[in-house]
Amino acid sequence: MIAEFEKKSKLKRVMISPLRYPGGKGSLYSTLKSIVRANNLTAGTYVEPYAGGAGAALALLVTGQVRRIAINDLDPAVYAFWSALVSEPAKFSELVSKAQVTVKEWSRQKEIYLGESSDQMKLGFATFYLNRTNRSGVLNGGPIGGMDQTGNYKIDARFNKSALLERIRVIGLHSPRITVTNIDGLAVIRRYARRSNTLIYADPPYFDKAGSLYLNSFKDADHANLAKCLNGLSETKWVLTYDNVPQVRELYADRRSRLFSLNYSAHRVVKANEIMVYSDALDLGDICARIGATGTPPS
Structure with missing residues (x-):
């Protein structure tokens, strides 16, 4: 790749x-x-x-x-995402692989994001999850397709796991040459x-x-x-x-x-x-x- x-x-x-x-x-x-x-x-x-x-x-x-x-x-949430991904790409990939892309899970990840968890991996993944499932990726927006999922596109429309996992894998290969700060x-x-x-x-x-x-x-x-x-x-x-x-x-x-x-x-x-x-x-x-x-x- x-x-x-x-x-x-x-x-x-x-x-x-x-x-x-x-x-x-x-x-x-x-x-x-x-x-x-x-x-x-x-x-x-x-x-x-x-x-x-x-x-x-x-x-x-x-x-x-x-x-x-x-x-x-x-932004502590955006930083948490980059910090988690660059420092532990394998663990981040595992979370992406196992993620349930549903409105119920969206609500759970939203709570983690709003709570600004001190756990960088949890906050970073919540930030990523909302970015991939919200309309236009706007973190303070709502899910693609709406809470009732009656829109033309559904919540998983921008959550192509295989493509995202490949990007994460490639970034992981280069992570020793990436510095992340907040x-x-x-x-x-x-x-x-x-x-x-x-x-x-x-x-x-x-x-x-x-x-x-x-x-x-x-x-x-x-x-x-x-x-x-x-x-x-x-x-x-x-x-x-x-x-x-x-x-x-x-x-x-x-x-x-x-x-x-x-x-x-x-x-x-x-x-x-x-x-x-x-x-x-x-x-x-x-x-x-x-x-x-x-x-x-x-x-």
Whole structure:
């Protein structure tokens, strides 16, 4: 299966993450791969301070584009999932294999999730279970098909055990090269900022974050503090994505940027424009030629 993922490394998207995220950034795999290669970072570390589904990180690792990844999430439930999966993939796989995908079991897992169990495996699996059985993967949503299961799709529609177990197996093979943390995103950025051979990809909670899985939202001061931090790291290789709002252009007015389209699937499919911002230290290679000197896509 690893060979199959390596073959897919030529594609625009490689699906590795077991989590479903509205607006997940796995679709940026091709762009991030180009950035990694243009900056000679294939033997380095790729860092996501606001990991969520970590789709891009896992795709880059499994296809051999980077040597190590560091994924961080301040949400204790999302962190519990990654911690449990990376530290004990065999045990996590066993839970997936034995899982009953029913409304009754959904209710039990919901109680574990809301109770924020101190048992990382229990909380992590409950987070995973709800993500795979809830509408659009939104953790605070209801089950696919509704509690009465009268919808067009049923609760097990996104719980393909064989496919999920294979993703977990592959992640387990690479787990020694995955670091998982549960701290503030700014602390992660500062921790890795001065390290050579590192690319930081920041995808923080957005200004308009409807449909997001994040329990942690950003206030205006948080957005400003992140901008102050990143703008001050002129020698660090970082990429940032945000929703396309005026505040972002103001906060990163001195940095190169471009718009890109992304499909969101929370409740309904919506195509939205977002902004990608680049640090001055990044060599954009042919990406720079494609977006033009002004940092905006050619018409």
